[in-house]
Amino acid sequence: MKKHIVLLPGDGIGKEVIHSAKDVLHAIAEEYNHSFNFETHEIGGAAIDQYGTPLPETTVDACKQADAVLLGAVGGPKWDNNPSHLRPERGLLGIRKALDLYANLRPIKGFKNLLHASPLKEEVVAGSDLLIVRELTGGLYFGTPSERRDNGNFVVDTLAYSRQEIERIVDKGFQAAQGRHGRLTSVDKANVLESSKLWREVVEEKKAQYPDVFVEHVLVDAAAMKLITNPTQFDVIVTENLFGDILSDEASVLTGSLGMLPSASLNENGVGLYEPVHGSAPDIAGKGVANPVAMILSTALMLRYSFQLENEAKVIEDAVQSVLDAGFHTGDLQVADGRLVGTAEMTNLIVNYIRSQNASKCIASCYF
Ligand code: IPM
Numbered sequence: 001m002k003k004h005i006v007l008l009p010g011d012g013i014g015k016e017v018i019h020s021a022k023d024v025l026h027a028i029a030e031e032y033n034h035s036f037n038f039e040t041h042e043i044g045g046a047a048i049d050q051y052g053t054p055l056p057e058t059t060v061d062a063c064k065q066a067d068a069v070l071l072g073a074v075g076g077p078k079w080d081n082n083p084s085h086l087r088p089e090r091g092l093l094g095i096r097k098a099l100d101l102y103a104n105l106r107p108i109k110g111f112k113n114l115l116h117a118s119p120l121k122e123e124v125v126a127g128s129d130l131l132i133v134r135e136l137t138g139g140l141y142f143g144t145p146s147e148r149r150d151n152g153n154f155v156v157d158t159l160a161y162s163r164q165e166i167e168r169i170v171d172k173g174f175q176a177a178q179g180r181h182g183r184l185t186s187v188d189k190a191n192v193l194e195s196s197k198l199w200r201e202v203v204e205e206k207k208a209q210y211p212d213v214f215v216e217h218v219l220v221d222a223a224a225m226k227l228i229t230n231p232t233q234f235d236v237i238v239t240e241n242l243f244g245d246i247l248s249d250e251a252s253v254l255t256g257s258l259g260m261l262p263s264a265s266l267n268e269n270g271v272g273l274y275e276p277v278h279g280s281a282p283d284i285a286g287k288g289v290a291n292p293v294a295m296i297l298s299t300a301l302m303l304r305y306s307f308q309l310e311n312e313a314k315v316i317e318d319a320v321q322s323v324l325d326a327g328f329h330t331g332d333l334q335v336a337d338g339r340l341v342g343t344a345e346m347t348n349l350i351v352n353y354i355r356s357q358n359a360s361k362c363i364a365s366c367y368f
């Protein structure tokens with residue numbers, strides 16, 4: 001298979017972990033006879049410094065031509081005081097909108113031997129395995145342009161959704177539940193917000209199309225509580241943009257670290273942008289200590305969702321699992337025993353596993 005991938009390293013540790021993604025994809029290409037070519041473009045703070053805008057046209061055009069996009073992270077203190085149109089985050093929001101990446105999938109699954117790295121009790125997090133389906137191109141993030149009036153002392157942000165925007169993400173939620181354990185939790189604030197009332201209506205209407213899925217509605221405040229008191233009750237959560245943003249960071253504590261969580265952002269045509277859930281971590285950037293696992297697992301999602309390479313995706317996930325099982329971990333994971341490694345070493349361990357895995361399969365199937 002031949003694919004053209006655009007890399008958007010962005011800022012901070014994004015620049016480091018994107019190398020890990022590339023190394024892993026090189027190994028997969030060689031071992032499984034694929035050809036991936038890469039083109040790198042700027043986004044976020046790096047693009048502001050170089051081009052005076054967080055999302056240059058050249059970057060948007062390149063992403064539109066690509067088979068898939070891998071993104072590191074954006075942001076950093078250097079740009080914190082910039083006016084909002086010149087903030088790195090604008091680049092990320094802009095590319096999501098430009099590619100119409102409305103469906104953000106964030107799988108959260110604890111790794112068995114890292115359960116004790118979670119601040120939650122091991123018996124509470126054990127067995128948690130959920131998928132957050134977050135609407136990504138609407139809601140408060142994209143309402144009519146925010147305003148400041150009265151010398152900046154009065155502000156307006158608007159939360160807008162059309163029925164069609166809600167329908168397409170709710171469909172994704174139902175479909176995801178069908179492919180998993182058949183349970184869908186729709187999270188809203190229908191006791192207060194008009195947008196949530198429409199959201200709930202749509203979910204109720206759609207129910208009939210998916211009789212094999214068990215649906216429940218949970219208010220977002222209760223969902224936040226249940227996520228950490230009883231996370232195993234969840235299978236698929238579908239929710240609007242801001243609720244999904246908040247709940248997915250919260251859910252990351254189930255896995256011990258935000259450094260473990262990948263995400264896929266998809267449009268109607270299956271073109272996707274894949275990025276870690278974590279940010280640019282300016283405090284550890286440039287030190288070679290960032291956890292590359294979220295980025296590497298994001299490449300696995302790319303192989304699965306954009307290229308339908310389920311086997312290769314699984315190989316990457318198994319590689320991560322086996323390296324973690326062997327006790328290797330980066331500094332973000334509070335693990336008592338085990339071996340502390342940096343970004344490059346963690347990546348090499350995963351790459352070596354991928355290569356050895358294929359070699360042993362070949363011995364089994366090629367010679368016997
Ligand atoms: C995320 C991030 C972004 C978001 C920021 C960087 C704009 O937190 O991908 O979750 O809020 O969507």
Ligand code: MN
Binds near residue numbers: 245246249
């Ligand atoms: Mn977030």
